[in-house]
Amino acid sequence: MFLPGCHLRCPYCHNPDLVDLNNSRTADSLNEDFCGFRDFLSRRAELLGGVVFSGGEALLHPLLPELIGLVEDVGLPVKLDTAGLLPDALAPYLDKGRLNYVAMDLKTQPDRYSELGWKGSGDNSAGTLLKRTMSLLADSGIPYEIRTTVVPPLVDETVLRNLAQLTAEVPRWVWQPYQRGNTLNPDWSSLIAPNEDDLRILANDFGRIPEIIIR
Numbered sequence: 001m002f003l004p005g006c007h008l009r010c011p012y013c014h015n016p017d018l019v020d021l022n023n024s025r026t027a028d029s030l031n032e033d034f035c036g037f038r039d040f041l042s043r044r045a046e047l048l049g050g051v052v053f054s055g056g057e058a059l060l061h062p063l064l065p066e067l068i069g070l071v072e073d074v075g076l077p078v079k080l081d082t083a084g085l086l087p088d089a090l091a092p093y094l095d096k097g098r099l100n101y102v103a104m105d106l107k108t109q110p111d112r113y114s115e116l117g118w119k120g121s122g123d124n125s126a127g128t129l130l131k132r133t134m135s136l137l138a139d140s141g142i143p144y145e146i147r148t149t150v151v152p153p154l155v156d157e158t159v160l161r162n163l164a165q166l167t168a169e170v171p172r173w174v175w176q177p178y179q180r181g182n183t184l185n186p187d188w189s190s191l192i193a194p195n196e197d198d199l200r201i202l203a204n205d206f207g208r209i210p211e212i213i214i215r
């Protein structure tokens with residue numbers, strides 16, 4: 001389920017309609033999200049293997065606890081996608097065992113998150129928040145992965161090599177080659193997608209165990 005609202009502005013974002021927080025917080029739209037999802041689950045739960053809450057940044061959605069509750073009620077597993085900048089919001093879900101899997105994006109080097117619209121500094125710097133989230137995930141015992149969209153010039157070989165230090169202890173690091181499409185910043189829509197074979201060769205060169213997954 002794609003939940004509206006995001007605190008980042010990744011230029012390559014393929015969900016530009018979902019990022020605006022101001023357009024997504026009316027009582028009507030929240031009620032619509034809840035009722036639409038409840039109706040969907042009542043019709044399709046038996047056909048589903050689980051539910052993914054994505055975004056936007058799903059942790060910003062005020063009804064996320066209730067939406068997860070609906071999934072728990074029908075006994076399906078829950079996966080959460082997050083950009084990893086809200087460790088305080090994530091922690092209660094981990095503590096209470098309400099998530100079965102988490103995918104956290106590591107979008108570029110933390111010192112380049114200003115290029116994604118992140119303005120926090122000090123305790124709210126991207127580096128501090130991302131490390132806190134990764135530490136929470138590592139301690140939680142819940143299966144998780146770190147995902148990086150490979151999208152030069154934001155993420156090139158140099159950036160990946162720098163991120164390798166941050167992800168050294170992570171059980172699963174996934175590289176996702178950028179896919180062309182409708183983007184938040186139209187200038188990024190015509191970028192050439194990285195070649196998957198080249199990425200595999202680079203990933204092998206990292207010699208990481210467990211190895212990097214290209215997806």
Ligand code: SF4
Nearest residue numbers: 006008009010013056
């Ligand atoms: S790519 Fe994800 S984190 Fe970035 S702006 Fe889009 S929804 Fe937000």
